[in-house]
Amino acid sequence: MATTSASDQAFKFPILIGDIGGTNARFAILVDAFAEPKSFPTVRTADYPTIEEAIQAAVLDKTSLQPKAAVLAVAGPIDGEAIELTNCPWVVRPRDMMKSLELGEIIVLNDFEAQALAVSALPETGRRKIGGGLPHEGASRVVLGPGTGLGVAGLVRARRMWIPVAGEGGHIDLGPRTARDYALWPHLKTIENRVSAEEVLSGRGLVNLYEALCRTDGTEPVHGEAAAITAAALAKNDALASEAVDLFCTYLGRVAGDLALIFMARGGVYVGGGIIQHLLPLLDPKRFREAFEDKAPHRHLLADMAVFLITEPLAALAGLATFARTPRFFGIETAGRRWVA
Template identity: 70%
Template structure:
């Protein structure tokens, strides 16, 4: 590993870029600084024992191009030569990737750093605004994404560079505000007595919320997966599913507003992830926006901060490609995260 390199040092093309979450992994190859990424079919992480075999089978065996570099965004903390994913049994071993798959260097980022990189260059067509607010160019931004877990990252501007700030913001506390909340909270599954944002605002969290609604109302739950709850809500099959989806959006609005205050995100808060995309057709946007703004004594401040849903497909890969083309524009810390042959 080479701890002294910084993000301004150019990567060698061709570059494999990868966005690896708890459930899905997405890969593409960037031939040069001017090419569009060549994407490969989305991989289910459960279908492969490790990332090495996934890259070999779904990328390297399907192209004659041998990537010299790999830039991988992973859902988990990066600490040492063996990187465990938080919600997936894969372990990323950059030295093994270099030895066995022919890379000359491997750079590993947090998956929501990649989302933050995407937000730095997201076109107008790649986002949909929820309510009012105006983007202040050059101001801080936040991306939050419910998926297998709840990812959070900030993006700040300094010295003419965008600097992504990764963390574990999805594990902040989330508490009840309304009488309905207080009726539901005792029925939510906790972790060591704690309800974090991720306990509600992710796939399994949506099911957790649905079950709590059923328990509070004295009805038997019939759905066991996020897809079942979402499908029932979208098709108006039962009241509990519909309420679960609406409250999911309200609670996400509250957390997004908290994050906006933490980062003073006058550049906007951006919602990523497939779960939210599926419920957009039925969510009550005004209620979500009200929850986002309800931050007394700073309600007036919040009214001017925009809230967006990222609609651009494969946004994280686009963010990685943007960084790989022009690393000098990003203040990305690569110490202990960049391995070379």
């Protein structure tokens, strides 16, 4: 296994790129350094027992192109020869994949490293600004996104390279602030008696939040899925569903502000994830921005930071494609994450 940085070498084309989350997997093939990625329909991870079968059926059986390398982003920590995904039963075994899919090289990154790579060069058409603040060129950035879980990654600039900083920031503690919060918190589902951000700011988190509101108010829940809660909020026919979405956006703003302080993200805070695409019509920019900036004694710091909603639906694939084309522009250590046949 190689121990060098990906910036030390180039990949052989065509390159398979993949963004594998807890619920969905998205794949594309990059034919050369100048071509746009050839995308394939989104795959539901539950529809295939293994990642190899998904790639074979959804990608390789649909094209005559044979990838020579793969750059994959997965939702979970990368440790060892068998990479388990946090919210998906797939196990990524790169050496087995190279044999079964006839690949010469595989690099596996964290899924939010891919999101961080995307925000290194996200066009104006792929993002929407919330509130004030101006991004500083070359300054640190942070990206977070609620989906099946809550992903977090940083992006820092050093030695003329962008360096993504992966982690498990979605599992930080989330605490109450207002009187309504304090009434609600005892009713939230916990993990070993703690409320982590992911247990509120994710698909299951929105359900958790809604059901806790119902228990707080002594009402029987009528929605059991995030999509139903969002639909009820859009229809404005369920007050608690609407409050759940409002609180979701408020708490997302709070966590985004915390992460902005941690990374001193003067280059911008980017909010993506599958849920945000559905919540865009319901997101109150003023409510979000107030929660984001409410960080005494550093409100002035947050007021100067720009926040963007990622509207590009395939941002992670775009980030992986940018990296695959020009790995020398990114400081990504591949020790333990790169396999060569």
